[in-house]
Amino acid sequence: MSNHPFKKFIGKKSNAAIKENFKQEKKAAKKERAAAIEKHFAEKRKAKDQPVKSDKKKPVTTQKNNSTASSEPMPLNKYLAHCGVASRREAVDVIKDGHVTVNGNKVLEPAFRVTGTDSVALNGKKLSIVQNLVYLLLNKPKDYLTTTNDPQNRKTVLQLIKNATNERVYPVGRLDRNTSGVLLITNDGELTQKLTHPSFNVKKIYEAKLDKPLSKAHFSQILEGVILEDGEIHADALAYADDHDKSVIGIEMHSGRNRIVRRIFEHLGYEVKALDRVMYAGLTKKNVERGKWRFLNEKEIRLLKYMNQKKKGAR
Numbered sequence: 001m002s003n004h005p006f007k008k009f010i011g012k013k014s015n016a017a018i019k020e021n022f023k024q025e026k027k028a029a030k031k032e033r034a035a036a037i038e039k040h041f042a043e044k045r046k047a048k049d050q051p052v053k054s055d056k057k058k059p060v061t062t063q064k065n066n067s068t069a070s071s072e073p074m075p076l077n078k079y080l081a082h083c084g085v086a087s088r089r090e091a092v093d094v095i096k097d098g099h100v101t102v103n104g105n106k107v108l109e110p111a112f113r114v115t116g117t118d119s120v121a122l123n124g125k126k127l128s129i130v131q132n133l134v135y136l137l138l139n140k141p142k143d144y145l146t147t148t149n150d151p152q153n154r155k156t157v158l159q160l161i162k163n164a165t166n167e168r169v170y171p172v173g174r175l176d177r178n179t180s181g182v183l184l185i186t187n188d189g190e191l192t193q194k195l196t197h198p199s200f201n202v203k204k205i206y207e208a209k210l211d212k213p214l215s216k217a218h219f220s221q222i223l224e225g226v227i228l229e230d231g232e233i234h235a236d237a238l239a240y241a242d243d244h245d246k247s248v249i250g251i252e253m254h255s256g257r258n259r260i261v262r263r264i265f266e267h268l269g270y271e272v273k274a275l276d277r278v279m280y281a282g283l284t285k286k287n288v289e290r291g292k293w294r295f296l297n298e299k300e301i302r303l304l305k306y307m308n309q310k311k312k313g314a315r
Contacts, residue, residue: 076100077110079120081189083127084168086148088193099123134165135296135304136185139285140277142178146171161185161293172196173280176259181206181277182285185293191305195281200307201254203236205279206261211271213246218268222251226264233260281307 074082080091080100092110094100100107101121102114114120120127138157140146145156148170157171172184172192186192195202225234237252251261262272278284281304288294296304 073113073115075110076102076107076112076114076120078189078193079114079129080122080127081192082129083120083122084130084170084187084189085122085127086170087172087196088189089196090148090170094122130167130187130189132167133188134167134169134186135188135301136161136164136169136293137283137285137288137296138183138185138293139288139290140175140180140183141291142180145177146174146183157183157185160291164293164295173256174258175277176262176275179262179275179277180290181275182280182283183277184280184283184296195304196256198256202256202281203252203254203279204277204281205250205252207241207276207278208249208251208261208265208272209274210247210249210265211273214240214249214265214270218270221268222264226267228263228267230257233257233264235264 076095077088077091080086080094081088085091086094095110096108098106098108099122101124102112103119116129138161140157140160143155144160145154147156148158150156154177158169161169167187169185169187170192172186173196175181175183184195194200219238219240222235223238225232233255235251236254237250239250240246240248241250242248251264253260257263261275265272283296283300283304
C-alpha cells in the first residue's frame with residue numbers, strides 16, 4: 001500500500017470521464033456544505049449579539065441534550081448505545097444473550113422501551129446515559145477485530161486505544177480482520193446510528209491490491225453492476241491507483257454490505273491480497289501511522305453531524 005493512497009486515487013488522469021464527474025460532484029457538494037455551515041454560524045453570531053433575557057437563552061450543552069434524551073422513551077438497544085456499551089446493532093446481541101436487566105428484570109427484546117428513570121444494568125452493573133462524548137480516528141492495522149470484545153480472546157481495536165479515554169467507546173461499523181485503514185470509534189450513539197444507516201449513503205474509499213491486473217472489461221462491469229448472492233452492486237467510482245500497476249485499484253462505495261469490496265473482486269475471479277480503507281465519511285488517515293489514533297477536531301465533528309442533519313432533512 002502506498003503512503004498516500006487517497007491522494008493517489010483521486011488525482012490520477014486515467015479514467016478521465018469518471019473522475020471528472022466525481023470531481024464536479026465533490027466540488028458542488030463541498031460548496032453547498034460550506035454555504036450551509038456559514039449560514040449556521042451566521043445565525044449563531046446573530047443570536048449571540050442579541051441580549052440574553054434568561055438562562056433559557058443560553059446554548060444547550062451536550063450534557064443537557066443527553067439528559068433530555070434520557071427522559072424520553074427509547075428502545076433498549078438505543079439506550080445501551082447512548083450509554084456507550086456498543087453500537088445499536090451490537091447491543092441487540094448483548095440484549096438477546098440475556099446480559100441486560102431493566103428494573104431488576106431480565107429483558108431479551110431490543111425494542112423494549114425505557115427512559116432515564118428506569119434502572120438498566122449490564123451484567124449487574126447499572127448503566128447511565130453518556131455525558132462526555134468522545135470521537136477517535138484509528139488507523140486500523142490487520143489482524144485486529146472491530147468489536148468491543150471477542151470470546152476467543154483475539155486482538156480487538158479497543159486494545160489499541162485503551163489509554164485514550166476512560167469512557168466506554170465502540171467502533172462505528174466494521175472492518176474485516178484483514179482490512180486496514182480509517183476506523184471511527186466513539187460513544188455517540190446518535191451519530192453512530194446515522195453513519196451506519198443505509199439511507200445516509202456514507203461514502204468510503206478503499207485501495208485494493210489484487211493478485212493480478214484488473215481487466216478493462218471487469219473495470220467496466222464493476223461500474224455498471226455485479227450480481228452477487230445478495231443482489232446487484234456497483235461502485236460509485238473506480239480508478240487504477242497506479243498507472244504502472246493495474247492490480248492496485250481505488251474504489252469508492254457507499255454500500256454497508258458485509259465484505260462488499262472483497263466479494264466484488266472475488267466474484268470476478270480476483271484474490272484481494274490487501275485492502276485498505278483510506279477514507280470514511282470524509283475522514284482520512286493522513287498523519288496517523290498504522291496502529292495509532294487521534295481525537296477528531298471540532299471541525300471534523302461538526303461536519304460529521306452536519307452531514308447527517310442534511311441527510312435527515314432530505315428524507
